[in-house]
Amino acid sequence: MARTQYFSYQAKSSFVTILFAPTKPYLFPPANPYFLKKCCPGKLFTGTNLGSTPFYMICRGAMEYLFGDPPDPGAVKEIAPGLQWLRMPLPMALDHINLWLIEDGSGWTLIDTGLYSGLSQKLWRNVLNNLLGGRPLTRVICTHFHPDHVGMAGWLVEETGAEFWMAREEWLYARVLAIDTGEHFTDAMVAHYHRAGGSPEYLAKLRERGAFFSGIVSEVPRSIQRIRDGDAFKIGGKQWHVVVGNGHAPEHTCLLSRELGLFISGDIVLPRISPHIGVYADEPDGNPLRDYLETLEKFHALPDDAIVLPSHNEPFRGLHKRLSELQQHHAERLKEFSHACVTPATALDVAKQVFARRLDSAQLGFAIAETVAHLNYLIADEQIKRRTNEDGVYLYQKI
Numbered sequence: 001m002a003r004t005q006y007f008s009y010q011a012k013s014s015f016v017t018i019l020f021a022p023t024k025p026y027l028f029p030p031a032n033p034y035f036l037k038k039c040c041p042g043k044l045f046t047g048t049n050l051g052s053t054p055f056y057m058i059c060r061g062a063m064e065y066l067f068g069d070p071p072d073p074g075a076v077k078e079i080a081p082g083l084q085w086l087r088m089p090l091p092m093a094l095d096h097i098n099l100w101l102i103e104d105g106s107g108w109t110l111i112d113t114g115l116y117s118g119l120s121q122k123l124w125r126n127v128l129n130n131l132l133g134g135r136p137l138t139r140v141i142c143t144h145f146h147p148d149h150v151g152m153a154g155w156l157v158e159e160t161g162a163e164f165w166m167a168r169e170e171w172l173y174a175r176v177l178a179i180d181t182g183e184h185f186t187d188a189m190v191a192h193y194h195r196a197g198g199s200p201e202y203l204a205k206l207r208e209r210g211a212f213f214s215g216i217v218s219e220v221p222r223s224i225q226r227i228r229d230g231d232a233f234k235i236g237g238k239q240w241h242v243v244v245g246n247g248h249a250p251e252h253t254c255l256l257s258r259e260l261g262l263f264i265s266g267d268i269v270l271p272r273i274s275p276h277i278g279v280y281a282d283e284p285d286g287n288p289l290r291d292y293l294e295t296l297e298k299f300h301a302l303p304d305d306a307i308v309l310p311s312h313n314e315p316f317r318g319l320h321k322r323l324s325e326l327q328q329h330h331a332e333r334l335k336e337f338s339h340a341c342v343t344p345a346t347a348l349d350v351a352k353q354v355f356a357r358r359l360d361s362a363q364l365g366f367a368i369a370e371t372v373a374h375l376n377y378l379i380a381d382e383q384i385k386r387r388t389n390e391d392g393v394y395l396y397q398k399i
């Protein structure tokens with residue numbers, strides 16, 4: 001059998017990799033935009049070229065950013081008729097979240113809300129009073145329970161009387177975390193980071209910080225309009241579908257409008273950063289990375305030409321290309337994590353080795369959570385094993 005060769009082929013903004021076994025003279029597939037559009041990026045495509053040589057292609061697609069500079073914090077930018085891009089500031093390295101306002105009859109539907117803070121309240125008052133053309137906020141939909149998404153929901157619902165829509169599991173997480181503020185919560189969190197190899201100083205810092213969710217989230221509404229995977233409903237007379245993604249949060253809601261060619265991806269697909277996939281004390285042996293990788297695979301069935309509206313960075317087109325990149329990223333990371341366990345190592349040792357940059361205590365928590373997610377995946381895949389040392393700390397080792 002002829003040796004398989006790989007070719008890269010660049011045409012316009014699309015990029016395809018072609019894999020084929022040449023047995024006869026061949027011509028590359030035509031630089032035909034129609035052909036490239038038909039070709040589903042990330043997927044294998046087979047055909048016969050002009051020289052009758054069978055070939056297989058993997059289209060890598062392309063990503064484009066469509067709307068220029070983002071709006072300032074607390075300001076809106078219209079990116080399509082009846083669709084406003086609103087940004088709210090976050091007091092951390094990732095300094096913003098994107099929110100989406102969609103004209104909905106005589107009012108507005110809002111997707112996600114921002115972190116609860118004095119600044120957010122001030123900015124939101126201005127949005128409600130001056131930037132919505134005199135129309136009220138009538139519906140708030142939250143993609144998931146993380147505080148930058150659900151933080152202002154209670155405040156907004158209280159202020160405006162808007163309906164509150166959310167997936168049940170996400171809402172329950174938010175409700176539980178807002179209420180579970182006692183010592184037992186802190187004990188479980190500290191135990192989790194102890195098993196990961198956290199130093200006594202680090203664990204003392206965690207204990208001092210305690211449960212912080214309720215401090216950055218306004219009171220989570222006591223009732224929801226439940227939305228589920230596959231549900232369809234209208235916003236502004238246009239049809240939207242609920243597409244649930246897993247791994248980043250338990251029942252993360254994305255919204256797709258085929259009619260408008262828009263996909264609100266929340267935190268499941270971000271263009272410039274890899275969404276956080278972490279293991280925490282609530283499910284220390286969980287395998288959210290498997291859930292997330294399954295979601296990425298599932299999302300290849302969504303339309304590649306939809307404009308993706310992510311919660312961080314900027315809107316873009318090129319969903320399948322980004323899905324493939326994220327799959328690739330985790331495949332590479334899994335190799336690095338596995339390699340870091342050649343000799344027995346704690347999750348903290350592994351995190352330091354793989355992330356190879358100075359991590360402050362806030363980042364360290366995320367880095368350990370992300371590390372344990374990859375290690376739990378590798379354990380389930382029987383590539384590494386875990387044992388507990390005499391101090392109750394987990395040691396991971398490559399099999």
Ligand SMILES: [Zn+2]
Nearest residue numbers: 144146248267
């Ligand atoms: Zn999130």
